[in-house]
Amino acid sequence: CGARAGRCIVVHGAGSFGHFQAKAHGLASGSPTNSESLRQGLCLTRISVTKLNHMVTEQLVMCGVPAVGISLFGAWRTAGRKITQAGIAAIRDSLEAGYIPVLHGDCVLDSEQHCSILSGDTIIEVLSREFSPKRVVFLTDVDGIYDRPPDTPGATLVDSIAVNADGSIDPPVLTSALPHDVTGGLALKLQTAINIVTQSNGSIPVLICKLESEVAKRACLTGELRTGEGTKLFLRQTEETTSVIASGWAG
Numbered sequence: 001c002g003a004r005a006g007r008c009i010v011v012h013g014a015g016s017f018g019h020f021q022a023k024a025h026g027l028a029s030g031s032p033t034n035s036e037s038l039r040q041g042l043c044l045t046r047i048s049v050t051k052l053n054h055m056v057t058e059q060l061v062m063c064g065v066p067a068v069g070i071s072l073f074g075a076w077r078t079a080g081r082k083i084t085q086a087g088i089a090a091i092r093d094s095l096e097a098g099y100i101p102v103l104h105g106d107c108v109l110d111s112e113q114h115c116s117i118l119s120g121d122t123i124i125e126v127l128s129r130e131f132s133p134k135r136v137v138f139l140t141d142v143d144g145i146y147d148r149p150p151d152t153p154g155a156t157l158v159d160s161i162a163v164n165a166d167g168s169i170d171p172p173v174l175t176s177a178l179p180h181d182v183t184g185g186l187a188l189k190l191q192t193a194i195n196i197v198t199q200s201n202g203s204i205p206v207l208i209c210k211l212e213s214e215v216a217k218r219a220c221l222t223g224e225l226r227t228g229e230g231t232k233l234f235l236r237q238t239e240e241t242t243s244v245i246a247s248g249w250a251g
């Protein structure tokens, strides 16, 4: 409900919705022959992910947030899983009219394999390029990024991750994903966070913390995340980037 305080875009994943149907019908890899089974799988997956989007949007509206659900299907397209068309206009128009767009991981039409899946994480990466937000906050069901899967003995929360210009990170992190996940789970979330940091040259801070917490509220509204509250990614400054910033100030 903190969304009332300013303009923001909400993107949610499919969670326990959609992945089972998508996996059962092979939607991620699609098929050039565009079979009946694939079409049926796409319809069932969309019923599931839009049901979740309806529930999320409804909760936001009940909290007084002017939220509108926006799906990708129809407006976004891929070719061999690569995005060839992103329906940005509908999102921009909704924001300008004072609404909070609520997008979700979805399946879309693909010109080579009939359909493909776009994860909520992939959507966030595209939106970050288009809208250059003040910050991106990933909300998850654990406190942040751990050095190894949090259910592994000895797992420790990582307060900050330095992202190098080549996309490598320090410290390294081990991840795991649930067997039904068709989009890669936390590994894709982390890769998306890294891409946002490198592509924005460090100008978009990325924070990862726990859903439904005071920490999450403060992180979304102010960008503040204290030690032990979650994970912050930042671009490791090299001599080259430092001199560019310095010359920017001098100019």
Ligand SMILES: Nc1ncnc2c1ncn2[C@@H]1O[C@H](COP(=O)(O)OP(=O)(O)OP(=O)(O)O)[C@@H](O)[C@H]1O
Residues within 6 Å of the ligand: 012, 013, 014, 015, 016, 120, 121, 139, 140, 141, 142, 144, 145, 146, 147, 148, 149, 150, 151, 173, 174, 175, 176, 177, 181, 184, 185, 186, 189
């Ligand atoms: N190194 C790690 N640090 C934190 N969480 C991890 C790690 N490795 C695996 N996980 C698991 O990732 C889960 C969080 O990922 P989350 O479910 O938010 O992403 P997702 O699978 O992409 O979800 P969605 O599909 O809804 O976007 C946690 O429940 C945790 O168990």
Ligand SMILES: C=C(C)CCOP(=O)(O)O
Residues within 6 Å of the ligand: 012, 013, 014, 015, 017, 018, 019, 022, 045, 049, 104, 105, 106, 107, 117, 118, 119, 120, 121, 182, 183, 184
């Ligand atoms: C159609 C599906 C399963 C969307 C997946 O979106 P994600 O949960 O954000 O990876």
